[in-house]
Amino acid sequence: xxxxxxxxxxxxxxxxxxxxxxxxxxxxxxxxxxxxxxxxxxxxxxxxxxxxxxxxxxxxxxxxxxxxxxxxxxxxxxxxxxxxxxxxxxxxxxxxxxxxxxxxxxxxxxxxxxxxxxxxxxxxxxxxxxxxxxxxxxxxxxxxxxxxxxxxxxxxxxxxxxxxxxxxxxxxxxxxxxxxxxxxxxxxxxxxxxxxxxxxxxxxxxxxxxxxxxxxxxxxxxxxxxxxxxxxxxxxxxxxxxxxxxxxxxxxxxxxxxxxxxxxxxxxxxxxxxxxxxxxxxxxxxxxxxxxxxxxxxxxxxxxxxxxxxxxxxxx
Ligand SMILES: *[C@@H]1O[C@H](CO)[C@@H](O)[C@H](O)[C@H]1NC(C)=O
Ligand SMILES: *[C@@H]1O[C@H](CO)[C@@H](O)[C@H](O)[C@H]1NC(C)=O
Ligand SMILES: *[C@@H]1O[C@H](CO)[C@@H](O)[C@H](O)[C@H]1NC(C)=O
Ligand SMILES: [Cu+2]
Numbered sequence: 001x002x003x004x005x006x007x008x009x010x011x012x013x014x015x016x017x018x019x020x021x022x023x024x025x026x027x028x029x030x031x032x033x034x035x036x037x038x039x040x041x042x043x044x045x046x047x048x049x050x051x052x053x054x055x056x057x058x059x060x061x062x063x064x065x066x067x068x069x070x071x072x073x074x075x076x077x078x079x080x081x082x083x084x085x086x087x088x089x090x091x092x093x094x095x096x097x098x099x100x101x102x103x104x105x106x107x108x109x110x111x112x113x114x115x116x117x118x119x120x121x122x123x124x125x126x127x128x129x130x131x132x133x134x135x136x137x138x139x140x141x142x143x144x145x146x147x148x149x150x151x152x153x154x155x156x157x158x159x160x161x162x163x164x165x166x167x168x169x170x171x172x173x174x175x176x177x178x179x180x181x182x183x184x185x186x187x188x189x190x191x192x193x194x195x196x197x198x199x200x201x202x203x204x205x206x207x208x209x210x211x212x213x214x215x216x217x218x219x220x221x222x223x224x225x226x227x228x229x230x231x232x233x234x235x236x237x238x239x240x241x242x243x244x245x246x247x248x249x250x251x252x253x254x255x256x257x258x259x260x261x262x263x264x265x266x267x268x269x270x271x272x273x274x275x276x277x278x279x280x281x282x283x284x285x286x287x288x289x290x291x292x293x294x295x296x297x298x299x300x301x302x303x304x305x306x307x308x309x310x311x312x313x314x315x316x
Contacts, residue, residue: 003094010065028313034254037114037247038129044111045133049157052243054266056161059146061296068163072240073165074099079238081293087273087284090256093249098304098312100246112316115254117181118245119196120224125189125226126179126253133158134244137186138177138232150176151231163233163241175241178229185229193222203259209273211259213254223248257307258262268305 003210076083076096083092085281091138101113121128126137136158143150148166152174153159161175181187192198198219205211225245226236234242261268275284286302299311307314 015037017115022138028308030313031308032112032183032301032314034112034314034316035114037115037287038133039047040111041118046157048104048111048114049134049243050105051104051109053157053161055103066170068103069161071295072096073163073238075295076240077168078293079291082278084273085213085277086218087271087275088288088290088301090179090212090253091271091304092290094253094256094307095290095296095299095304095311096204097246097249097253099292113250115250115316116244117251117254118194118219118248119199122191122195125191126186128243131156136177137179141174141232143174143176145171145173148173149231150174150233151178152176158208158243161241162241163238165238165241167236167238176232177227177234177242178232178244179227180227180232186226191290194219203255203262203287207272207297208267208270211256212273215255219253220248239268245281257316258308264306266293271301271305 023038037048040048052069056067056069060066060071060313062071064071066074079092094202096270096273097113101109110150116130117126118128121130121143125163133156135153135158138151139154141152141154143152146166146169148171150173158175162172163175164170164172166173177187179186180186181190202211202218205214224234224239227242228239232240232242234244239245268311269284270285271284271288274280275288284301286300288301288304289297289298291299303309306312
């Protein structure tokens, strides 16, 4: 009995070490403040977009024949069912953005991670000032890859990008956007789903399960479908093809952070939500392991319930 429990303790300890070997950490004493992309000056914005382009010149770190840029898409699209409409949605994307920022750093970007605060644009999204910086809507020129048609970007720093995947298929194509509200192009781009008023309503949800569900389905989902439309990269599971994906998810992370900050005692521990989609009644726990398919070691949800710890060191 004694022997057995000692043995299981040892194996627990070594399993933990395997899951995430790390240095003796000094923790996070000087957190970096993340900022809205448009508050950076033109030089810093260009350093960011240049670093994004640089990812597409680096080899895969997970053994694919495509680039580091495509690693993010590949992992996201293969994990699609595990990381959406479940408890893991917010913590998984929190760490995914962190890994992206860290690779941008290796590509020369020295600034903080940036977010796109689309509440500022919700009144008329198609006229947002963000498009002047990241390029605008796709144009008339389309391209087919697999069975999908893509509306290629016509301007901006990402015009030349050619992502390698569509959903899980190898299907190199032009980076594309298709502003669409489901009825008109561009229409209102579903702005009311991500207005300041809508975000205020969602922020009043008082448990994680409700908060995650509303945040994911309404503003998060609407931005994906309104920017991606039918012929754009932002909509499908391969949406990390679209550089805006990361600024969008940083904004989602920011909203979760603000919600957590308003009651940290409870909300930095609350992950009580369905573990599987469709819901089979199983509830997630802080001990659940989140997979990253070799981009980084897998981690437990508990490791990133705050943004100031061994793995993360930022505030908003
Ligand atoms: C390692 O961590 C322990 C406990 O936090 C701390 O007391 C010690 O000073 C650290 N050692 C180094 C070399 O940082
Ligand atoms: C890369 O791998 C895919 C399969 O994932 C294959 O279809 C494609 O031809 C390969 N490309 C090159 C350049 O080897
Ligand atoms: C969250 O709150 C909603 C509304 O009050 C409630 O219906 C639901 O059961 C709660 N969920 C959990 C997991 O506590
Ligand atoms: Cu996602």
